[in-house]
Amino acid sequence: MDKKTLIQKLNEDLSGELSAIIQYLTYAAKATGPYRPQLAQFFLAEVPDEQGHAQFLANKIVALGGEPTTVPRPVPAAKGNRKMLEAVLKAEKQATKDYTQRAREADEFGDKGLSVQLEDMVRDESGHAEETERILRDWPV
C-alpha cells in the first residue's frame, strides 16, 4: 500500500468518525419515552471516544502529508429508539471491520505505531457494538 492510498483510506475513516459524532449527538436529542434519560446518556457517552478517534486520524493524516477531510459520511435517518440503536449497531460494526482492515494495511505500509493505534480503535468500536447489541437484545417491541 502506498502513502497516497493510505491517506485516502484514513480520510474515509475520518469521515465515518465525524459522522458518528453527529449521529450520537442527534440521536441523543431524538430519544423518546420512559428510557429517554438512559438512552440519551448512552448515546452522548460515545461522543468523546469518537472525537478521540477523529482527532487521532486528522493528526495522522497531517503527519503523513495529507489534508484531513471535514466532510462527514451521511448520518442514516432513523425514526424511533429501536431504529436509532440498529443504525448505531450497523455503524459500529462497520467501523470495527474498517479498522481491522486498516490495521493490516498500516502493517503492510510499515507503520507499526499506526497499526497498534488502529487495533486499539478496533477494541473501542467492537465494545460499542457489543454494548449496543446487548441493549437491543431485550428491547421491547
Ligand SMILES: [Fe+2]
Ligand atoms: Fe470511532
Ligand SMILES: [Fe+2]
Ligand atoms: Fe464507536
